[in-house]
Amino acid sequence: MIGTISYLVFFATTASILAIAVLGLNLQWGNTGLFNGGVVAFFGAGAYGTLILGGTPQDGHLGGYGLFYPLALLGGMIAAGLMAWVVGLLTLRLRHDYLAIATFGVAVAFENLMRNAEWLAGGAKGVRGFERPLRDALGDGFLYNIAFFFTVLIILIAVYLFLERLVASPFGRLLRAIREDEEAAASLGKTPSRIRLTAFITGSVILGLAGGLYGTFYAFVSPQDVLPTLTFQIWAMLIVGGAGNNRGAVFGAFLIWGAWTASGWALSRFAPIEAQLYTGSMQFVLIGVVIVGMLMWRPQGLLPERLVVSQRGSKE
Amino acid sequence: MPIWAHRSMPDPLLQVTGVTAGYVPDLPILHGVSLTAERGQITLIIGPNGAGKSTLIKAIAGLIPVSAGRIALEQQDVTHIRPDQLAAHGIAYVPQNDNIFRSLTIRQNLDLALRRAGGDATARRDRLLAQFPALDEKQRDKAGTLSGGQRQFLAIAMALATAPRLILMDEPSAGLSPKATAEVLDHARRLTADGVSILLVEQNVSQAMKLADHCYILAEGRNQVDGPAAELMGDKVVGEIYLGGRRMGAA
Ligand SMILES: Nc1ncnc2c1ncn2[C@@H]1O[C@H](COP(=O)(O)OP(=O)(O)OP(=O)(O)O)[C@@H](O)[C@H]1O
Numbered sequence: 001m002i003g004t005i006s007y008l009v010f011f012a013t014t015a016s017i018l019a020i021a022v023l024g025l026n027l028q029w030g031n032t033g034l035f036n037g038g039v040v041a042f043f044g045a046g047a048y049g050t051l052i053l054g055g056t057p058q059d060g061h062l063g064g065y066g067l068f069y070p071l072a073l074l075g076g077m078i079a080a081g082l083m084a085w086v087v088g089l090l091t092l093r094l095r096h097d098y099l100a101i102a103t104f105g106v107a108v109a110f111e112n113l114m115r116n117a118e119w120l121a122g123g124a125k126g127v128r129g130f131e132r133p134l135r136d137a138l139g140d141g142f143l144y145n146i147a148f149f150f151t152v153l154i155i156l157i158a159v160y161l162f163l164e165r166l167v168a169s170p171f172g173r174l175l176r177a178i179r180e181d182e183e184a185a186a187s188l189g190k191t192p193s194r195i196r197l198t199a200f201i202t203g204s205v206i207l208g209l210a211g212g213l214y215g216t217f218y219a220f221v222s223p224q225d226v227l228p229t230l231t232f233q234i235w236a237m238l239i240v241g242g243a244g245n246n247r248g249a250v251f252g253a254f255l256i257w258g259a260w261t262a263s264g265w266a267l268s269r270f271a272p273i274e275a276q277l278y279t280g281s282m283q284f285v286l287i288g289v290v291i292v293g294m295l296m297w298r299p300q301g302l303l304p305e306r307l308v309v310s311q312r313g314s315k316e
Numbered sequence: 317m318p319i320w321a322h323r324s325m326p327d328p329l330l331q332v333t334g335v336t337a338g339y340v341p342d343l344p345i346l347h348g349v350s351l352t353a354e355r356g357q358i359t360l361i362i363g364p365n366g367a368g369k370s371t372l373i374k375a376i377a378g379l380i381p382v383s384a385g386r387i388a389l390e391q392q393d394v395t396h397i398r399p400d401q402l403a404a405h406g407i408a409y410v411p412q413n414d415n416i417f418r419s420l421t422i423r424q425n426l427d428l429a430l431r432r433a434g435g436d437a438t439a440r441r442d443r444l445l446a447q448f449p450a451l452d453e454k455q456r457d458k459a460g461t462l463s464g465g466q467r468q469f470l471a472i473a474m475a476l477a478t479a480p481r482l483i484l485m486d487e488p489s490a491g492l493s494p495k496a497t498a499e500v501l502d503h504a505r506r507l508t509a510d511g512v513s514i515l516l517v518e519q520n521v522s523q524a525m526k527l528a529d530h531c532y533i534l535a536e537g538r539n540q541v542d543g544p545a546a547e548l549m550g551d552k553v554v555g556e557i558y559l560g561g562r563r564m565g566a567a
């Protein structure tokens with residue numbers, strides 16, 4: 001019994017962290033139309049940033065500043081935001097596809113840097129020596145995990161509410177206006193490139209927050225955590241859930257993460273021994289099929305953007 | 317500037333001189349186009365399809381690169397100013413298509429436009445809505461639900477919200493019924509009474525000529541003829557070559 005609950009808590013914690021990331025991507029893609037092909041780089045900047053800033057001193061690589069945890073987490077978010085700022089400044093004035101290419105490149109470069117620059121973040125061995133906050137008070141067991149889950153849940157709700165307010169604010173309407181017609185918005189004195197940059201950085205900071213929480217949860221991060229796989233999964237969550245809808249983003253995160261874990265379990269249980277080595281690849285194929293199917297039959301996602309639904313009578 | 321100088325010196329609001337511009341490098345659509353728009357007047361641009369009328373408007377609005385020539389607003393060079401900064405210079409642009417944001421309500425559209433000028437936005441919104449009763453009634457509806465004429469009024473209201481000195485209007489009557497066309501054009505005329513100047517592109521030549529002060533005829537990216545609208549309308553040669561029902565009046 002406690003085993004099942006314990007597993008559910010573990011599952012829900014991971015799904016909630018991923019949901020925060022999907023919300024960040026939704027601000028970029030769903031609300032602003034910015035294609036971030038390197039989600040994992042910003043997530044990774046948050047994870048590495050948090051662990052390096054908040055960890056204990058380590059031999060051989062940067063880190064061990066032992067910062068007060070919230071500051072370390074904030075530092076990770078700032079690292080992700082700074083990276084977004086640089087990438088965005090270079091690409092957001094150009095045509096939209098450049099952003100996709102640039103972010104994809106940044107993610108590959110980020111992973112390679114983390115894998116090879118041992119002095120920076122421990123190379124392939126990753127960043128160790130991070131002590132989870134409040135461990136002395138809560139211990140390492142079930143109690144800690146419950147407490148951590150609720151913390152993540154509260155952060156998820158806070159991020160959700162923040163984004164809901166943002167989308168309904170004048171800034172959110174401006175994002176929609178720019179997505180609808182950039183020239184018309186510019187003629188009204190709006191500066192599309194600057195507004196897009198703001199949205200891109202904000203979304204990346206949220207991705208960094210998710211990464212920071214992820215790193216905290218495992219008290220460890222390595223190049224294995226910043227593979228393109230994660231970008232792919234987070235995109236799948238957004239597409240299936242419904243781009244442009246924050247509720248859809250959260251729903252998609254839980255659904256896809258559930259499907260991912262369930263398919264992993266089923267494959268390890270029922271696939272023939274010879275195929276066991278390939279279960280990971282088979283999971284990819286399955287998720288790929290889900291994405292393609294979704295794009296073909298319900299491209300707006302399970303919970304589509306609400307403004308489209310409420311726009312009755314606009315057809316001429 | 318002393319008042320006598322103002323009188324004796326020509327001091328147009330907008331002066332376009334020898335502008336060459338296009339959408340891609342080395343493929344100009346406009347070849348040295350010149351034009352002057354006076355204060356408080358409606359300056360009309362007409363010409364066959366593909367003449368470059370919209371292109372000229374976009375060049376003035378800063379939306380496409382100008383490779384030669386000069387655009388000046390009240391003597392100030394605005395040739396290479398970004399479109400989003402032109403609003404601060406007092407130029408508003410009403411595009412030919414897609415000139416409103418459909419997924420936003422009428423009020424949100426207006427507020428978006430009102431935000432740049434600051435000041436008491438609510439009072440200014442109320443004043444704008446008072447000018448357009450049809451919009452006032454539908455403030456909370458999505459702009460996508462408006463009729464064609466109402467959409468043009470909203471687009472014009474949004475342009476006015478930026479407190480412009482000059483409004484660039486690209487075929488505001490496109491797709492409108494004759495009645496709605498007359499309403500929109502009448503409204504444009506009334507705006508000039510309030511001191512706003514208008515550079516207008518129109519396909520409805522006969523209607524537009526009646527209310528314009530000065531008219532330019534463009535073809536193949538070049539100036540052809542220009543003059544006071546009343547004179548051009550009466551000119552037989554011009555009438556036959558450029559204003560003959562078939563080529564121009566059809567739309
Ligand atoms: N976005 C674009 N990219 C490249 N060429 C364009 C573009 N828009 C227009 N053109 C070309 O520029 C030329 C002039 O077009 P423009 O739209 O300025 O004509 P117009 O006088 O406004 O015509 P209409 O009466 O049909 O609106 C045309 O040959 C057209 O093919």
Ligand SMILES: [Mg+2]
Binds near residue numbers: 369370371
């Ligand atoms: Mg045109």
